[in-house]
Amino acid sequence: MRVHIDQDKCCGAGSCVLSAPDVFDQRDEDGIVVLVDAEPPAELHDAVREAAALCPAAAITTEQTERV
Template structure:
């Protein structure tokens, strides 16, 4: 799985960090998503899918 985030779309809701804190973080200055692992371990796949599903801005895309 490869993750692509669109920081331009991000609305800084933090839902991705709540769902997958080992994969996503937020910038201190504005809360915009920061990708920590472009290709996370398989064990985090369910968390990453959840993060993409709950993103209100649809800023997270997954390539399986």
């Protein structure tokens, strides 16, 4: 899985950080999402999908990547 964020869409709600704190963080100055891990391990995929689904600004997208 590859995770993408659109900081321009982010409203700083923080639901992503609550769902997947190992993948997302927030900037201290304005709360905008920061991507910590663009290719999280498989055990975090469900949490990342939940974060994307809960994002009120639809600032998080994912794509499935092939294993090599």
